[in-house]
Amino acid sequence: MKQKLSGWGRTAWSYSDVITPSSIQEISAVVASPQPRGVIARGLGRSYGAASQNAGGTVIDMAHYASSSGIELDQQTGVVTAGAGVSIDALLKYCVPRGWFIPVTPGTRFVTIGGAIGSDIHGKNHHVDGSFGVHVLSMRVMLSTTEIINLSPLEKPDWFWATIAGMGLTGLVVDATFQMLAISSSLMSVETERLQNFDALIEAMGSADDDNRYRYSVAWVDLLASGASLGRGVLSRGEHASSNQDSRQECLAYKPKVRMSAPPWVPNGVINKLSIKAFNEAWYRKAPPKRKESLESIAGFFHPLDGVRQWNRLYGTQGFIQYQFIVPLDQTDVLRGVIGRFADAGVASFLAVLKRMGKSNPAPMSFPDTGWTLTLDIAAGARGLPELLSTVDTVVLDAGGRHYLAKDAHVSPRAVQVGYAHLEEWKQIRNEMDPTGVWKSDLGRRLGLVDP
Amino acid sequence: MKNGLGVSQSIVLFGGTSDIGQAIVNELLRPGVAHVVLVSRNVQDAEGFGQQILQRFPDIDVHHVRFEGEDASGMPRVVQEVIALVADIDVVIVAQALLGEGLDLINNPELAVPLATVNFTATMTLLLALAKQVSHQGYGRIVLLSSVAGERVRRSNAAYGATKAGIDAFALALDHDLSASGGSILVVRPGFVTSKMTRGMKKAPFSTTPEAVAKIVAKAIDSKVRVVWCPGLLRWVFMIFRHLPTAIWRKLPI
Numbered sequence: 001m002k003q004k005l006s007g008w009g010r011t012a013w014s015y016s017d018v019i020t021p022s023s024i025q026e027i028s029a030v031v032a033s034p035q036p037r038g039v040i041a042r043g044l045g046r047s048y049g050a051a052s053q054n055a056g057g058t059v060i061d062m063a064h065y066a067s068s069s070g071i072e073l074d075q076q077t078g079v080v081t082a083g084a085g086v087s088i089d090a091l092l093k094y095c096v097p098r099g100w101f102i103p104v105t106p107g108t109r110f111v112t113i114g115g116a117i118g119s120d121i122h123g124k125n126h127h128v129d130g131s132f133g134v135h136v137l138s139m140r141v142m143l144s145t146t147e148i149i150n151l152s153p154l155e156k157p158d159w160f161w162a163t164i165a166g167m168g169l170t171g172l173v174v175d176a177t178f179q180m181l182a183i184s185s186s187l188m189s190v191e192t193e194r195l196q197n198f199d200a201l202i203e204a205m206g207s208a209d210d211d212n213r214y215r216y217s218v219a220w221v222d223l224l225a226s227g228a229s230l231g232r233g234v235l236s237r238g239e240h241a242s243s244n245q246d247s248r249q250e251c252l253a254y255k256p257k258v259r260m261s262a263p264p265w266v267p268n269g270v271i272n273k274l275s276i277k278a279f280n281e282a283w284y285r286k287a288p289p290k291r292k293e294s295l296e297s298i299a300g301f302f303h304p305l306d307g308v309r310q311w312n313r314l315y316g317t318q319g320f321i322q323y324q325f326i327v328p329l330d331q332t333d334v335l336r337g338v339i340g341r342f343a344d345a346g347v348a349s350f351l352a353v354l355k356r357m358g359k360s361n362p363a364p365m366s367f368p369d370t371g372w373t374l375t376l377d378i379a380a381g382a383r384g385l386p387e388l389l390s391t392v393d394t395v396v397l398d399a400g401g402r403h404y405l406a407k408d409a410h411v412s413p414r415a416v417q418v419g420y421a422h423l424e425e426w427k428q429i430r431n432e433m434d435p436t437g438v439w440k441s442d443l444g445r446r447l448g449l450v451d452p
Numbered sequence: 453m454k455n456g457l458g459v460s461q462s463i464v465l466f467g468g469t470s471d472i473g474q475a476i477v478n479e480l481l482r483p484g485v486a487h488v489v490l491v492s493r494n495v496q497d498a499e500g501f502g503q504q505i506l507q508r509f510p511d512i513d514v515h516h517v518r519f520e521g522e523d524a525s526g527m528p529r530v531v532q533e534v535i536a537l538v539a540d541i542d543v544v545i546v547a548q549a550l551l552g553e554g555l556d557l558i559n560n561p562e563l564a565v566p567l568a569t570v571n572f573t574a575t576m577t578l579l580l581a582l583a584k585q586v587s588h589q590g591y592g593r594i595v596l597l598s599s600v601a602g603e604r605v606r607r608s609n610a611a612y613g614a615t616k617a618g619i620d621a622f623a624l625a626l627d628h629d630l631s632a633s634g635g636s637i638l639v640v641r642p643g644f645v646t647s648k649m650t651r652g653m654k655k656a657p658f659s660t661t662p663e664a665v666a667k668i669v670a671k672a673i674d675s676k677v678r679v680v681w682c683p684g685l686l687r688w689v690f691m692i693f694r695h696l697p698t699a700i701w702r703k704l705p706i
Contacts, residue, residue: 002590002632002633002634004634007456009456011455011456011457011458012453012454012455012456013591014453014590014591014634015590015591015632015633015634016590036588037588037589037590048456049455049456050453050456054590055453055540055589055590055591055634056587056588056589056590056591056633056634057590319456321456321457380456380457380458381458385457386457386459386482386483386484387482387483389457389483390483390484409455409456409457410455410456410457410459410484412484412486412511413486414511442453445453445539445540446453446455446461452539452540
């Protein structure tokens with residue numbers, strides 16, 4: 001059935017034929033005789049731009065594909081095999097009570113394993129643990145010939161790494177096997193502190209000796225603060241609590257709650273400079289001025305926004321974009337400059353997030369690399385936004401940086417060519433894996449990753 | 453396709469020398485536009501506009517394609533040529549038309565042929581070819597420059613008005629046909645616009661400029677609107693005109 005789809009940012013809608021398969025044979029049949037506009041797999045639609053939609057073509061809804069919901073956990077080793085459509089939410093509900101945690105989680109638990117692989121997601125632990133891809137031991141991938149093959153860092157490593165962060169354009173992930181992390185409590189031991197400006201923030205996070213002592217580390221930055229407070233933020237770092245820190249009877253209890261749901265009728269402009277300024281001020285003041293320790297839940301620490309279902313509707317019908325880039329570690333001046341530009345332009349953003357990332361992995365299209373990544377949400381209708389972002393894009397690229405494709409909704413094909421040094425190598429492997437060009441998405445077409 | 457900021461990657465103008473068409477293209481240009489295709493009868497006449505675009509946005513690829521506005525059956529081929537250049541069409545503006553001002557059609561009926569062909573037959577085949585493409589793409593916006601003249605046809609420009617009435621009606625029905633595919637058509641009904649086309653003519657009431665039309669159109673392209681009037685007030689003026697008894701209508705000095 002033709003369905004109107006967008007990413008989480010609710011921009012750039014298009015119509016695709018959405019198929020919810022009931023068997024792997026059904027998927028094979030679609031892939032064996034594809035429409036000219038091709039096929040793409042879609043999980044829970046949490047990528048912000050047009051990565052999991054395919055205008056005029058076919059979309060395979062993996063999140064509602066029942067046979068893809070299996071979770072097989074080896075309780076001794078923590079090795080798990082999960083279907084591509086399994087969400088991190090479902091995985092955590094199954095594994096946390098059994099003492100295992102996912103090696104990498106993004107800021108929402110409503111992403112699928114297929115999406116985690118296609119985007120090579122990262123989390124607050126990237127500086128020590130790397131992205132999701134490096135924890136994958138093997139995966140089964142359906143090629144455009146409908147053949148299902150096994151890929152791992154040892155079997156066909158170039159195909160394996162091209163599929164990690166391949167945005168679903170190399171093949172369809174059927175399931176994946178990866179190593180979970182042992183935990184003895186479902187609480188997080190968290191240290192929070194307020195940092196009064198950009199320099200303080202960079203100093204606190206920038207020292208690897210200090211920052212690497214924490215498995216999880218991320219800072220929230222107030223992009224509306226300017227002058228002496230430019231770049232002020234709240235740094236939050238933590239580790240899984242141990243069972244002796246946890247006074248509860250059931251240390252591994254895991255019951256995340258969704259408290260409310262954003263209504264579908266939110267008008268444009270509710271999220272504006274005033275409301276964000278008030279929110280930012282409150283958020284900053286709420287944080288303790290001196291370093292303070294506390295115990296938090298997994299959901300509270302990793303997935304605070306998941307508490308509001310459909311929070312993406314808060315931006316109204318115009319939608320929003322999430323801008324995420326990375327620049328090398330020594331480019332803190334560029335980072336400060338970019339934060340200054342956003343502050344000067346008065347382009348408001350909730351929850352701009354700064355993180356120091358660790359080293360890259362062998363995947364040619366993987367986003368993370370040693371450096372600073374800044375992420376911000378902006379209402380898509382903000383005045384002068386195309387001009388502002390185009391300027392910032394250039395600054396980022398000139399500094400040797402790049403943009404995260406799972407978030408992207410606007411960069412030019414050139415920005416990907418410049419930012420991703422291994423793009424051509426990836427395209428070559430992609431063409432080898434998909435010689436007839438079956439896998440296509442709106443994002444792939446816009447960025448010239450695939451033929452139209 | 454359009455990016456998340458609403459910027460079209462590829463903009464196509466049929467009637468590359470049209471003042472209104474160029475003004476709309478200008479209004480849509482922003483960082484992020486990758487291709488502009490100017491489809492014109494005389495490519496040389498559109499080159500100046502192409503240069504202006506490049507001065508503002510050196511990164512944009514400006515392409516020129518030649519076409520014959522009267523060649524109705526050749527339109528699908530021209531559309532193919534455009535697609536070969538830009539792959540997907542995000543926004544296409546159909547602006548080719550002849551006004552036929554001052555022609556003595558009663559005594560020279562054959563002069564009505566090019567006017568009817570350009571404004572109606574060839575525009576129809578062009579819209580059909582474009583509709584096929586946007587339907588295939590699953591998205592895309594076709595902008596047809598119609599006219600208030602088609603709303604109730606006056607004797608002073610009967611042939612022009614009749615062609616606009618026809619193509620306007622056709623476009624609205626074609627949009628209905630497209631609705632399930634994700635593509636859509638925006639019908640633009642400007643009043644008197646001061647431009648090359650109307651040079652030397654006496655200005656009608658509520659006259660407007662290509663730039664003013666372009667502002668309204670650019671906004672409408674981003675919305676779900678199917679019809680826009682320029683200026684907007686003309687919608688109500690023509691609603692009255694449309695329902696006037698013939699006896700009164702014929703006495704009006706228009």
